[in-house]
Amino acid sequence: MKLPRFKELLEQTEAMTHTPPPGQMVGPTKAAVLKAVDTYKDKLRSMGINLHSNLGSGANGFVYDMSDGKVAKITKDRTEANATYRIKGKRLKNVYEIYEVFELGDLGIFLIIQEKLQPLNPIIEKYWTPAQTALGGFRVNPSEASRTFDKYWIALERHHSFPSMDSTEYLESKRAFLEVGNGLKELQKNEIKWHDWHIGNIMQKSSGAYSIIDLGVSQSPMVSIDKI
Numbered sequence: 116m117k118l119p120r121f122k123e124l125l126e127q128t129e130a131m132t133h134t135p136p137p138g139q140m141v142g143p144t145k146a147a148v149l150k151a152v153d154t155y156k157d158k159l160r161s162m163g164i165n166l167h168s169n170l171g172s173g174a175n176g177f178v179y180d181m182s183d184g185k186v187a188k189i190t191k192d193r194t195e196a197n198a199t200y201r202i203k204g205k206r207l208k209n210v211y212e213i214y215e216v217f218e219l220g221d222l223g224i225f226l227i228i229q230e231k232l233q234p235l236n237p238i239i240e241k242y243w244t245p246a247q248t249a250l251g252g253f254r255v256n257p258s259e260a261s262r263t264f265d266k267y268w269i270a271l272e273r274h275h276s277f278p279s280m281d282s283t284e285y286l287e288s289k290r291a292f293l294e295v296g297n298g299l300k301e302l303q304k305n306e307i308k309w310h311d312w313h314i315g316n317i318m319q320k321s322s323g324a325y326s327i328i329d330l331g332v333s334q335s336p337m338v339s340i341d342k343i
């Protein structure tokens with residue numbers, strides 16, 4: 116079985132990434148982020164932004180449900196705020212939609228209002244995760260992004276006997292791969308070099324389309340972000 120090769124995509128991916136990813140994030144601590152959320156709660160509420168349950172938290176911030184088909188991410192990652200601002204209001208096929216991006220005062224803490232996405236189809240986790248492990252992790256070293264895409268398909272083929280090439284498992288895995296690839300392409304068109312491509316940053320739109328989330332750890336030309 117000849118695996119698909121995404122030469123055009125891979126060349127662009129290669130072109131996008133020569134600079135090493137930003138190192139450890141500096142700036143406010145997570146405690147400071149939480150404090151800012153508390154301080155700004157009323158202001159946000161007056162803007163119609165209600166933060167409900169916490170959906171997740173990582174190294175740089177917190178994700179809150181807004182219970183109207185949106186989520187709010189509060190992050191201290193300026194590269195994420197910058198990249199998301201660049202795609203604000205754009206309806207990309209395979210990247211989450213961004214509705215608003217603000218900085219909380221001058222705190223270096225940002226609020227990003229995003230389209231709420233659905234959890235990733237378990238088939239994709241089942242079939243992609245062992246391949247990711249086989250590769251020794253799936254965080255793409257940007258300068259090796261193209262090779263990683265190729266290796267990834269090879270690992271998928273080696274580590275799984277798909278029931279058949281017309282099985283749901285195979286077709287869905289392939290569709291997800293192609294769509295995430297298209298998402299990368301869409302980011303490149305917006306001059307975003309993204310350094311955090313891994314399975315934890317893929318979800319699905321309500322239409323079923325596979326979608327990139329979390330543009331943290333990225334590089335893009337600087338924009339000016341509104342402060343509240």
Ligand SMILES: Nc1ncnc2c1ncn2[C@@H]1O[C@H](COP(=O)(O)OP(=O)(O)O)[C@@H](O)[C@H]1O
Binds near residue numbers: 175231318
């Ligand atoms: N747009 C979204 N829709 C639904 N859930 C989301 C969304 N963005 C993030 N989440 C949830 O929050 C978790 C952490 O979000 P993410 O942006 O990846 O933050 P981190 O920078 O901590 O990796 C995700 O794994 C997911 O469960």
Ligand SMILES: [Mg+2]
Binds near residue numbers: 173315316329
């Ligand atoms: Mg993430």
